[in-house]
Amino acid sequence: AQSVTQLDSQVPVFEEAPVELRCNYSSSVSVYLFWYVQYPNQGLQLLLKYLSGSTLVKGINGFEAEFNKSQTSFHLRKPSVHISDTAEYFCAVSVAIKAAGNKLTFGGGTRVLVKP
Amino acid sequence: NAGVMQNPRHLVRRRGQEARLRCSPMKGHSHVYWYRQLPEEGLKFMVYLQKENIIDESGMPKERFSAEFPKEGPSILRIQQVVRGDSAAYFCASSPPGLGNTIYFGEGSWLTVV
Numbered sequence: 001a002q003s004v005t006q007l008d009s010q011v012p013v014f015e016e017a018p019v020e021l022r023c024n025y026s027s028s029v030s031v032y033l034f035w036y037v038q039y040p041n042q043g044l045q046l047l048l049k050y051l052s053g054s055t056l057v058k059g060i061n062g063f064e065a066e067f068n069k070s071q072t073s074f075h076l077r078k079p080s081v082h083i084s085d086t087a088e089y090f091c092a093v094s095v096a097i098k099a100a101g102n103k104l105t106f107g108g109g110t111r112v113l114v115k116p
Numbered sequence: 117n118a119g120v121m122q123n124p125r126h127l128v129r130r131r132g133q134e135a136r137l138r139c140s141p142m143k144g145h146s147h148v149y150w151y152r153q154l155p156e157e158g159l160k161f162m163v164y165l166q167k168e169n170i171i172d173e174s175g176m177p178k179e180r181f182s183a184e185f186p187k188e189g190p191s192i193l194r195i196q197q198v199v200r201g202d203s204a205a206y207f208c209a210s211s212p213p214g215l216g217n218t219i220y221f222g223e224g225s226w227l228t229v230v
Contacts, residue, residue, distance in 0.1 A: 044207070101213075102216070102218075102219050104149070
């Protein structure tokens with residue numbers, strides 16, 4: 001079985017400051033990694049994903065994440081946040097096994113509050 | 117290309133009633149997933165379906181919950197005899213076949229049991 005841990009449940013940050021959201025995972029098989037964002041009362045939107053290749057992945061809205069296999073981490077970063085980045089962010093994994101389809105296991109989420 | 121469509125967006129049921137939540141996947145997507153999000157919690161996997169087949173229902177409560185994805189029509193998540201603890205947001209997601217494909221989420225159905 002796999003699990004995902006998001007180390008920070010809430011991250012307050014000032015506008016135009018950088019932010020890093022931490023994500024660690026555990027799995028006995030190869031995984032694919034994802035970050036989703038959820039705005040209030042809405043569904044989830046994909047920010048970025050890592051399947052293979054370059055460990056630095058760039059996504060939408062200026063976000064990027066780095067896959068670190070030795071540390072089993074996939075931290076999300078943005079160099080300068082906007083008020084509109086206030087949302088909840090979820091890290092997720094899917095296993096590279098056909099029978100599992102693209103079923104995602106989610107972390108508990110990190111709530112980002114951007115202050116003016 | 118329309119996204120994943122869920123309805124109703126909001127549903128209020130009295131304890132003991134039935135709730136039916138519908139999900140139409142994106143065009144070309146044959147895989148459907150249902151997740152539940154309890155207040156102030158993350159998303160928990162419930163069930164993974166392909167057309168006419170339940171592939172993985174390891175996250176479904178053993179009683180009162182069922183899901184289907186018929187050959188024609190939307191996927192349905194059915195909750196019988198609802199209790200207050202069923203109050204949550206239920207999200208449907210879909211993906212095309214093939215590993216590593218993005219799964220796309222609907223806007224969710226918010227169930228309130230009174």
